[in-house]
Amino acid sequence: MSKLENIVSLCKRRGFIFQGSEVYGGMAGTWDFGPLGVALKRNIMQAWWQHFVDQRDDIFGVDAAIIMNPRTWVASGHTATFSDPLVECKACHGRFRADNLGDFTSQVTKEDLTQAGITCPTCKKNDWGDVKQFNMMFATHVGAVADDSSQAYLRPETAQGIFTNYKNIVDTIYPSLPFGLAQQGKAFRNEISPRDFIFRSREFEQMEIEYFVSPDEWEENFERLLADCHDFLENKLGLPKAMIHELDVPAEDRAHYSKRTIDIEFDYPIGRSELMGIAYRTDFDLANIARESGKSMEYRRKDTGATFIPHVIEPSFGVERLLMAVLTAAYTEDEVDGETRTVLRLPANLAPYSFCVSPLLKNKPELVAKARSVYDLLKQKYHHVTWDDSGNIGKRYRKQDEIGTPKCIVIDFDTLEDDTVTVRDRDTTKQTRVKIAEL
Numbered sequence: 424m425s426k427l428e429n430i431v432s433l434c435k436r437r438g439f440i441f442q443g444s445e446v447y448g449g450m451a452g453t454w455d456f457g458p459l460g461v462a463l464k465r466n467i468m469q470a471w472w473q474h475f476v477d478q479r480d481d482i483f484g485v486d487a488a489i490i491m492n493p494r495t496w497v498a499s500g501h502t503a504t505f506s507d508p509l510v511e512c513k514a515c516h517g518r519f520r521a522d523n524l525g526d527f528t529s530q531v532t533k534e535d536l537t538q539a540g541i542t543c544p545t546c547k548k549n550d551w552g553d554v555k556q557f558n559m560m561f562a563t564h565v566g567a568v569a570d571d572s573s574q575a576y577l578r579p580e581t582a583q584g585i586f587t588n589y590k591n592i593v594d595t596i597y598p599s600l601p602f603g604l605a606q607q608g609k610a611f612r613n614e615i616s617p618r619d620f621i622f623r624s625r626e627f628e629q630m631e632i633e634y635f636v637s638p639d640e641w642e643e644n645f646e647r648l649l650a651d652c653h654d655f656l657e658n659k660l661g662l663p664k665a666m667i668h669e670l671d672v673p674a675e676d677r678a679h680y681s682k683r684t685i686d687i688e689f690d691y692p693i694g695r696s697e698l699m700g701i702a703y704r705t706d707f708d709l710a711n712i713a714r715e716s717g718k719s720m721e722y723r724r725k726d727t728g729a730t731f732i733p734h735v736i737e738p739s740f741g742v743e744r745l746l747m748a749v750l751t752a753a754y755t756e757d758e759v760d761g762e763t764r765t766v767l768r769l770p771a772n773l774a775p776y777s778f779c780v781s782p783l784l785k786n787k788p789e790l791v792a793k794a795r796s797v798y799d800l801l802k803q804k805y806h807h808v809t810w811d812d813s814g815n816i817g818k819r820y821r822k823q824d825e826i827g828t829p830k831c832i833v834i835d836f837d838t839l840e841d842d843t844v845t846v847r848d849r850d851t852t853k854q855t856r857v858k859i860a861e862l
């Protein structure tokens with residue numbers, strides 16, 4: 424099995440991530456999180472919020488509605504241009520994202536495919552229809568009448584929910600420039616070919632910051648935020664520096680409004696691919712909103728009184744891609760006592776459970792009662808404590824290793840004598856005796 428298959432299999436076996444709507448045969452591009460997956464995902468999102476919002480004075484949170492006034496997407500350019508090139512094989516009628524069939528840009532044509540000798544991945548023929556631009560926004564209708572006037576979209580990015588609240592924030596709390604607004608939430612894209620586990624989904628979670636700056640200060644703020652993104656990835660998510668790479672996106676591949684974009688890529692089992700991006704978006708979005716809404720998006724500097732539309736630096740993270748990177752870095756197979764074991768070396772702040780408490784034997788009521796009291800004690804201090812009295816102790820360790828629990832605490836007969844417990848470390852498998860009071 425490939426490393427990705429191993430990770431997918433572990434995620435399913437241990438209740439991290441399931442195919443969406445699996446009971447009905449699935450729903451392509453959607454994923455459901457089980458108890459451990461939710462815990463891991465929430466820990467990642469929590470770490471991000473702490474890092475970028477709670478621990479700073481200049482970034483504030485917002486939480487906007489998923490369904491927005493459709494004028495949002497006209498102003499942002501999504502209605503006209505948020506599309507991927509779609510091509511149909513005339514022989515088997517399979518549909519593909521044309522730029523992914525080879526080394527092409529999004530402007531790829533049928534002639535390009537033919538000249539490059541690209542064959543259909545399904546039927547291996549070279550008989551392509553015209554390449555069409557396929558808009559990736561999910562349309563829906565709001566209210567009881569389903570016609571053009573009620574058409575709306577599920578947001579394809581969280582960013583516009585931030586931009587449309589910029590004026591509310593300036594009018595209410597009036598933060599000094601530079602300041603940022605951060606949001607976490609679902610985004611929806613009708614991807615032509617969702618694939619690679621949770622890497623490319625149709626429904627996923629984004630965490631975005633729009634950081635508003637004076638136009639002449641964009642470069643230093645870009646560098647500062649970029650460094651801060653690295654700090655988060657390496658020190659809060661524990662991703663190895665050697666697996667993280669910067670791609671300075673060349674002008675011809677950047678969105679037309681962006682003067683600079685750095686994609687941060689990660690060495691996934693599927694190869695080096697985009698983990699997140701940071702883009703300098705100029706005043707593109709606020710100027711568009713000003714035009715479409717007729718309202719001023721200008722900011723008046725408190726120190727100089729200068730008035731202008733702020734420019735924006737946008738760090739944009741996808742939670743599923745972070746989660747897949749965390750799993751990739753953590754997934755390890757090593758050998759313990761001559762047997763192969765699977766272990767998720769998750770950082771302690773991300774692991775679904777910090778501790779697992781067990782009685783050595785589950786048919787000894789005095790051990791179970793003592794173990795319960797230790798469990799209750801830890802549960803008061805930490806949220807992430809689990810109880811396991813299934814199978815034998817070796818099996819419990821293997822299971823906790825697989826789900827990434829850093830410490831297993833075992834209550835045995837000595838505990839009843841001297842109030843010490845065995846603490847077994849996930850990574851080294853070493854066991855130490857610790858007083859309960861010192862846990």
Ligand code: ATP
Pocket residue numbers: 612614621622623624625627629697698699700739740741742743744
């Ligand atoms: P890609 O080139 O891989 O399609 P993108 O450049 O379109 O991604 P952005 O529009 O910059 O992505 O979105 C910001 C972030 O949202 C990405 O860096 C990624 O982490 C996440 N993201 C985008 N599309 C998806 C998706 N289909 N599934 C999961 N995460 C996604």
